[in-house]
Amino acid sequence: MVSKWKKMKLALSLNLCTYLPRTLEEEPPSSALNSTESLSDAALLSPLNWPMTPTPSYRTRLSRSISKSSKTCSICLTKMKEGCGHAIFTAECSHMFHFHCIASNVKHGNQVCPVCRAQWKEIPIQKPSLDLPYYPFDRFNNDAAIRLIRCLPPSQRAMNQGHPEPAIFDDDERLEAQIVFLGETDALEKENCDSVRMMNMKMYPEVSAVPQSKSCENFDILVHLKAVTGDQISQYRRAPVDLVTVLDVSGSMGGTKLALLKRAMGFVIQNLGSSDRLSVIAFSSTARRLFPLTRMSDAGRQQALQAVNSLVANGGTNIFDGLRKGAKVMEDRRERNSVASIILLSDGRDTYTTNHPDPSYKAMLPQIPVHSFGFGSDHDASVMHSVSEFSGGTFSFIESESVIQDALAQCIGGLLSVAVQELRVEIEGVCPNVRLSSIKAGSYSSLVNGDGHSGLVDLGDLYADEERDFLVSINIPVEEDGHTPLLKLRCLYIDPLTKEITTVESPVLQIRRPEYVAEEEVVPIEVVRQRNRFLAAEAMAQARTLAEHGDLEAAVKAIENFRLLLAETVAAKSRDRFCVALDLELKEMQGRMRSSHVYEASGRAYILSGLSSHSWQRATARGNSRDFVQAYQTPSMAEMLRRSQAMLLVSPSHQRLIQPLLSFASQPKPR
Structure with missing residues (x-):
């Protein structure tokens, strides 16, 4: 006969999830109800209120420490004594509660333990039901018709329930409102919100005057654009987002990595609005969709949190x-939110497609930005950078898994603030003799028409207050008039809220043409800054090519040569912040190419992340510091990053609670 202790040990070792966020249906303890500081729904869902879930390998050890708690009902926080007129419910995870407390707690169908978050196969209910069998439970109970229901698995479409996936993913949740209100305002304020967004455009010639008798080849004009939103609009309104996160749960993600990934995803889920939709793909040897595109309402958040916390690390890595x-x-959606993006996160190399002679990710990628995050020393930075580069997304390198949440926070801070979509800039030469020779726009698609009189640049989506700069090189002829008209711009973009196409035109840019110029003009620092950025990106690309061919010494020298040139520019001498940060970044790259081992472990990923950032002019995370490179960071990205970092600054008591779980999760699997 099996002893009670062995039964308890067996129950503790089966499917025990140490912690999950409190679900919305759960009632807080009575002490919390009496407290003057009640938690909001957002606070209950906050990852700060729940430590990470260790992998199953360490459940038994954690369970033993938990089971030593005193015999106090964890719901009402009063002592439990048999024979005092109150039934006591002992769950299969060994935790005990007053029956009336736990029955009230699970009355909405919740099937997880409030203490350890284990998924229960049996739950108690108090209300009688004619279509379910009756199970007598406790002879000391005074409540009528208490019954124990043996439950079927919940109807969530989670990856570990074995339900076959549909052939077509057209089961996305229907859209409701197309506008998300960010603040607590009354209906009148919302109704009166102005939906107009503007594009600010400026042009900076490299000099403002050219002598009449002089012609110029490759005369640079800086085009500066900024997506400007009014304070009222940015505070209350934004376009809703369809987001698909593709998460690596291969065997290498076990322990602390998976725990931190779950915490980061909890932060993402918490910060999505009720009109945003999320779907999660988990991949190891194969990929599984945890749930379809679902609106992050209260119920949607609960479903997403439970699905993410059910993840277990095992198997290989099938990124493809x-x-x-x-x-x-994304392709099979019945309905589409205005903004759509895919986030890919992996710590390893694809172990399933590398055997092919030329594994191509491009053929199956949609025209939707894929923002990829590679972390650790073993991820395939080249593949992940290529995926992002082709799709119009960014590549971030996370050296330490402890900043996964901050990296994702910065990314979604931008995605949740898209102000302009499908931005196209048309450039037209005004003077018949002015010709466009080239457009330097980084990774953005650009074109100079055959006659040289016009060109265009496709810049895609811009976040609120995000800026774009590109250089247009033109040829200026000899001119006897007092001035020469050069260029004018026309911007066309889609407002993501109204779906209307808006056109904005700039004034004509002119330069003075005096007989002679007394002294040479100083090139504006804005022009110098962007020249430095393009030259830095070229130096990074050259250094990467040399390093890939094994010539690390030449790679370091290529960056050093540019740093010497950079130091002589006006921007460097004036201690321009962008220029100083750029030099520090280049110096860091040199340090990460000091040996082939260091380059393989972090140098390649660091350089590719820098290239991604400067070519798209968008903030990325790189390295292991929380002080991310702030170039191109928008206010909304900075705010979301601040929110993430503030969430991690927990109280000492909370820190003491989290650290043991992390140490347990990072221990080797017992044999």
Whole structure:
């Protein structure tokens, strides 16, 4: 006969999830109800209120420490004594509660333990039901018709329930409102919100005057654009987002990595609005969709949190299958939010497609930005950078998994503030003799028409207050008039809220043409700054090519040569912040190419992340510091990053609670 102690040990070792966020249906303890500081729904969902879930390998050890708690009902926080007129419910995870407390707690169908978050196969209910069998439970109970229900698995479409996925992912949740209000305002304020957004445009010639008798080849004009939103609009309104996260849960993600990933995803889920939709793809040897595109309402958040916390790390790494499934979710949608993006996160190399002679990710990628995050020393930075580069997304390198949440926070801070979509800039030469020779726009698509009189640049989506700069080189002829008209711009973009196409035109840019110029003009620092950025990106690309061919010494020298040139520019001598940060970044790259081992472990990823940032003019995370490179960071990205970092600054008592779980999760699997 099996002893009670062995039964308890067996129950503790089966499917025990140490912690999950409190679900919305759970009632807080009575002491919390009496407290003057009640938690909001957002606070209950906050990852700060729940430590991470260790992997199953360490459940038994954690369970033993938990089971030593005193015999106090964890719901009402009063002592439990048998024979005092109150039934006591002992769950299969060994935790005990007053029956009336736990029955009230699970009355909405919640099937997890409020203490350890274990998924229960049996739950108590108090209300009688004619279509379910009656199970007598406790002879000391005074409440009528208490019954124990043996439950079927919940109807969530989670990856670990074995339900076959549909052939077409057209089961996305229907859209409701197309506008998300960010602040607590009354209906009148919302109704009166102005929906107009503007594009600020400026042009900076490299000099403001050219002598009449002089012609210029490759005369640079800086075009500066900024998506400007009014304070009222940015505070209350934004376009809703369809987001698919493709998460690596291969065996290498076990322990602390998976725990931190779950915490980071909890932060993302918490900060999505009720009109935003989320779907999660988890991949290891194969990819599984945890749930379809679902609005992050209260119920949607609960479903997403439970699905993410059910993840277990095992198997190989099939990035291709994960991306393919994420792309299919986007392609098969019945309805579409204004903004759409895919986030890919992995710590390893694809172990399933590398055997092919030329594994191509491009053919199956949708025309949706894929923002990829590679972390640790073993991820395939080249593949992940290529995926992002082709799709119009960014590549971030996370050296330490402890900043996964901050990296994702910065990214979604931008995605949740898209102000302009499908931005196209048309450039037209005004003077018949002015010709466009080239457009330097980084990774953005640009074109100079055959006659040289016009050109265009496609800049895609811009976040609120995000800026774009590109250089237009033109040829200026000899001119006897007092001035020469050069260029004018026309911007066309889609407002993501109204879906209307808006056109904005700039004034004509002119330069003075005196007989002679007394002294040479100083090139504006704005022009110098962007020249430095393009030259830095070229130096990074050259250094990467040399390093890939094994010539690290030449790679370091290529960056050093540019740093010497950079130091002589006006921007460097005036201690321009962008220039100083750029030099520090280049110096860091040199340090990460001091040996082939260091380059393989972090140098390649660091350089590619820098290239991604400067070519798209968008903030990325790189390295292991929380002080992210702030170039291109928008106010909304900075605010979301601040929110993430503030969440991690927990109280000492909370820190003491989290650290043991992290140490348990990082211990080797017992044999």
